[in-house]
Amino acid sequence: MEPAPGHRLDDASLQRGARNFVNYCLGCHSARFMRYNRLTDLGLTEDQIRDNLILGDAKIGDVMTTAMRPADARVWFGAPPPDLSVIARVRGADWLYNYFLGYYRDPGSATGWNNLVFPNVGMPHVLWELSGTNRLATAEFADHEAAAAAAIANKSLALVEPIPGGKYAVRTIANETPGSMTPVEYRAFVGDLVNYLEYMGEPIRNKRISLGIIVLMFLGVLFFFAYWLKREYWKDVH
Numbered sequence: 001m002e003p004a005p006g007h008r009l010d011d012a013s014l015q016r017g018a019r020n021f022v023n024y025c026l027g028c029h030s031a032r033f034m035r036y037n038r039l040t041d042l043g044l045t046e047d048q049i050r051d052n053l054i055l056g057d058a059k060i061g062d063v064m065t066t067a068m069r070p071a072d073a074r075v076w077f078g079a080p081p082p083d084l085s086v087i088a089r090v091r092g093a094d095w096l097y098n099y100f101l102g103y104y105r106d107p108g109s110a111t112g113w114n115n116l117v118f119p120n121v122g123m124p125h126v127l128w129e130l131s132g133t134n135r136l137a138t139a140e141f142a143d144h145e146a147a148a149a150a151a152i153a154n155k156s157l158a159l160v161e162p163i164p165g166g167k168y169a170v171r172t173i174a175n176e177t178p179g180s181m182t183p184v185e186y187r188a189f190v191g192d193l194v195n196y197l198e199y200m201g202e203p204i205r206n207k208r209i210s211l212g213i214i215v216l217m218f219l220g221v222l223f224f225f226a227y228w229l230k231r232e233y234w235k236d237v238h
């Protein structure tokens, strides 16, 4: 897999990710542990949130819900779209990033799409106009070492699978038709989106990490004084 490029302190990336999320995901998925006004964490004002990120008639204090009913979704996609509030805690950022790189055309599936990291996924490739369409490319190798070497040399998403005949297949994604974005722009778009999903999984994370550093520095200073005091007490004994 390719590593996800996001950074937790990059507010501009998180803001773009929030925009991508409400524009492309909220139509099917909810984020019902996330309130719109919490997005002030990302350096946005409540007015900016109201004007740019709230699409329906939701209020600023509401949680991010979706208009789609789970029962309808089950009929349309075979599986209801799961709530995405904590999806990054379950899947991890790298998995999510590669999930959006891993879509390819599959005429045999119900939606016409399949995915290299989520086989037989029920979700269509909702970003295909940006990314363009991809197809699955398969190369065969006689032994596992050669297949693994080819997968690593690919420098992008690649899956090594044993196939009948004692051989190994390396499955990769190959571009078919270009999208409205270049591959570099599309990766940046998805990187921002995944950065936002990761933020949403634990909005307090930045505060937790900076508080942790302050506590450790405090303990470091305390250690110095405690050791000094110990030396003072034991001076008479030694």
Ligand code: HEC
Residues within 6 Å of the ligand: 020, 021, 024, 025, 026, 027, 028, 029, 073, 077, 079, 080, 081, 082, 084, 087, 091, 096, 099, 120, 121, 122, 123, 124, 126, 127, 193
């Ligand atoms: C057209 C409706 C639709 C849209 C729009 C959509 N999804 Fe989905 N998504 C689904 C469905 C349906 C599933 C369930 C697929 C399954 O379980 O096979 C799903 C599954 C997922 C999963 C896998 C969850 C898991 O771990 O099982 C992730 C992650 C995800 N969506 C993220 C997103 C993101 C991020 C966006 C916005 C870019 C988005 N989706 C937009 C319908 C949609």
